[in-house]
Ligand SMILES: Cc1cc2nc3c(=O)[nH]c(=O)nc-3n(C[C@H](O)[C@H](O)[C@H](O)COP(=O)(O)OP(=O)(O)OC[C@H]3O[C@@H](n4cnc5c(N)ncnc54)[C@H](O)[C@@H]3O)c2cc1C
Ligand SMILES: Cc1cc2nc3c(=O)[nH]c(=O)nc-3n(C[C@H](O)[C@H](O)[C@H](O)COP(=O)(O)OP(=O)(O)OC[C@H]3O[C@@H](n4cnc5c(N)ncnc54)[C@H](O)[C@@H]3O)c2cc1C
């Protein structure tokens with residue numbers, strides 16, 4: 001049982017929670033994640049990145065987008081409530097060192113897991129270029145925090161409601177064309193975005209790390225449900241990743257696997273919205 | 284064979300029992316051999332295909348006594364040799380024959396901590412029942428005394444009677460032991476070490492303790508209530524159980540000793556990573572490892588389609604690759620989830636199948652279609668990346684390999700395709716690397732299994748290990764046996 005200490009809504013669909021988890025706070029490193037389960041009997045086990053941690057307080061911060069049943073139920077919890085099961089920190093930490101210039105690309109909720117990595121890279125002495133993208137202004141999160149880290153901050157929205165009206169790959173390409181080109185790229189966001197970021201940097205030979213968000217069950221290497229094809233080989237995201245060489249990842253296969261339960265998930269999601277509106281109607 | 288229901292079997296047993304008792308005489312060996320082997324009452328195959336309840340229903344008291352009366356109490360007791368924990372089999376069986384079931388279970392419990400589990404899942408036909416004199420005399424291992432079923436009966440009787448007492452605990456010693464994992468090896472260590480008065484903390488990565496008995500072996504073969512009861516006994520003994528705690532990540536093994544002050548550590552982390560075949564199409568949607576499939580079904584309760592949040596997609600035509608217990612469990616679970624056809628593809632023949640004979644029989648009764656001497660060559664997908672077919676090859680048996688089993692050899696050009704929508708790979712597991720990765724000084728085999736000495740001790744001071752992480756894929760009773768050995772060593776270490 002891990003107590004929720006703070007909750008803040010960052011946008012229509014995005015929430016930030018501070019949770020009591022002293023051991024995880026002590027051990028975690030940038031790039032690692034936890035598995036959250038809200039009900040021991042029937043609840044799904046979902047992976048969420050550790051966006052931040054405070055060892056003095058013994059807390060970790062999660063930032064998540066409400067996309068389906070479990071994330072909705074999580075968003076309904078409040079300070080004082082507890083998360084039944086919280087397992088972590090899982091996954092290999094990000095490899096952080098001084099590369100030179102690092103360009104970080106965050107799409108949507110991907111900015112949350114990107115933040116500790118960007119912070120680590122900055123601390124290691126890298127020059128930081130940060131590109132943030134979202135569908136519209138309302139969905140943009142953590143601009144202030146990323147602004148503090150960035151030596152250069154570029155913001156894009158799909159609809160042009162804020163920053164440049166373009167996809168993140170456009171400024172990414174421009175940056176790759178600069179002389180000298182960046183030494184390293186990190187892209188985290190929806191799979192389709194990571195796929196195109198990797199495609200963008202490939203011709204320029206800019207090494208590109210992506211963080212994969214596959215479906216998981218145990219998160220400890222036992223089930224193989226999180227597997228992806230990387231460089232023609234099968235890898236388990238929970239123990240071999242979550243970060244991989246973006247130029248090697250078979251994104252098409254990964255996206256298909258992510259959609260494996262779409263019908264069933266959509267049903268569960270609909271049901272939870274339906275219940276929500278019924279509760280509201282009763283009141 | 285037509286299905287005999289529980290009442291029918293009970294009736295036959297009662298009749299025979301009263302006949303034997305009315306003579307009031309000791310049975311001669313010949314008369315013992317003449318008692319028919321008692322059939323295990325089971326749920327009707329047509330019904331059980333649609334539910335998750337236990338298939339084998341357990342003997343009646345009369346069946347238990349009759350089956351026990353078949354035992355000849357051999358002086359040499361070859362059965363004991365076959366039991367990895369050397370239970371006094373003639374002893375507990377003759378107590379059961381007399382109807383003294385309490386004495387019977389007391390004898391078993393001297394050597395085994397989990398009789399209700401082992402009575403159900405031990406591969407008896409290759410262990411205690413393999414060399415049973417009765418089976419030898421009747422020229423079939425199937426006719427051996429059903430030691431496991433008697434064990435199960437007396438264990439269940441005690442469990443249901445609630446007479447089971449919490450074992451006595453010696454006064455606190457002030458020493459503390461960490462037990463990693465919560466499968467049969469770890470449960471045994473926790474109990475044996477705690478009894479000596481040491482404090483025990485058990486760490487389990489999953490949200491529920493019990494190991495493979497909880498997430499792997501399905502309800503219809505091993506009811507979870509039995510495992511939960513064992514866990515509750517540990518709790519009532521004062522063992523602290525920390526779930527959602529993965530050693531190596533939440534805390535390093537070294538830190539347990541250096542920072543948290545544990546005086547000894549036992550590693551019982553099980554087998555871990557599922558093996559795949561490394562064939563084309565293995566990452567298509569609809570291909571599962573048996574671990575994933577069974578975890579979804581058992582631990583996450585996907586069979587309860589209304590309530591579970593972790594689903595298993597509906598399948599029409601399922602293929603399971605493999606021939607062990609895991610493969611049978613996956614195939615039979617798929618039947619219960621409503622698949623139309625379930626096929627099992629194995630590259631050797633039924634004789635070489637490592638699964639328990641009873642599981643193979645149950646699987647067939649439930650309609651699983653067996654394909655022997657065949658293996659998958661590649662899996663084919665549709666445009667959405669879903670499995671649509673599997674290309675197979677036929678095999679024949681060649682010369683024996685290292686394991687003494689005849690090696691399957693592929694027949695060139697024998698490719699054929701079967702239409703399927705789900706493939707479950709059940710070809711074994713590699714060892715879990717997490718503790719090794721984060722404890723570099725730990726010596727393992729090249730397959731990652733932890734190496735221990737005859738006392739269960741690893742290369743690291745104060746650290747012991749046992750179960751599947753040492754043995755590779757093994758059995759519940761072997762894991763338990765190793766736990767016993769390690770616990771004895773730990774108790775000795777802490778006594779000095
Ligand atoms: C290592 C890792 C770190 C992650 N970190 C974060 C994070 O910090 N914040 C955050 O909001 N999310 C994160 N995710 C994604 C998060 O796990 C999913 O959003 C969550 O599992 C959805 O659960 P649900 O029950 O709410 O939705 P579901 O009902 O399970 O799914 C709803 C929809 O989301 C899609 N979906 C399902 N699982 C995932 C997934 N793993 N990734 C993307 N889409 C998915 C489905 O296709 C479906 O359309 C991370 C995933 C991984 C693997
Ligand atoms: C489907 C299936 C069917 C089987 N059928 C039979 C059968 O019929 N008869 C039989 O005798 N045997 C059977 N077996 C084999 C038997 O279950 C195993 O040999 C036995 O459970 C091994 O016990 P163990 O104590 O080594 O560990 P396990 O039971 O494997 O338990 C290990 C536990 O440790 C946890 N863990 C792993 N790493 C960590 C970590 N770093 N920190 C904390 N916790 C961790 C795991 O989550 C797991 O719960 C079957 C196995 C499977 C998978």
Ligand code: SF4
Nearest residue numbers: 366401405410411431
């Ligand atoms: S523990 Fe297993 S092998 Fe030993 S007697 Fe019981 S069933 Fe047979």
Ligand code: SF4
Nearest residue numbers: 354355357362415416
């Ligand atoms: S070998 Fe068979 S008959 Fe002989 S003592 Fe053992 S169980 Fe009884």
Ligand code: FES
Nearest residue numbers: 219221223224238
């Ligand atoms: S989530 Fe099970 S192996 Fe990665």
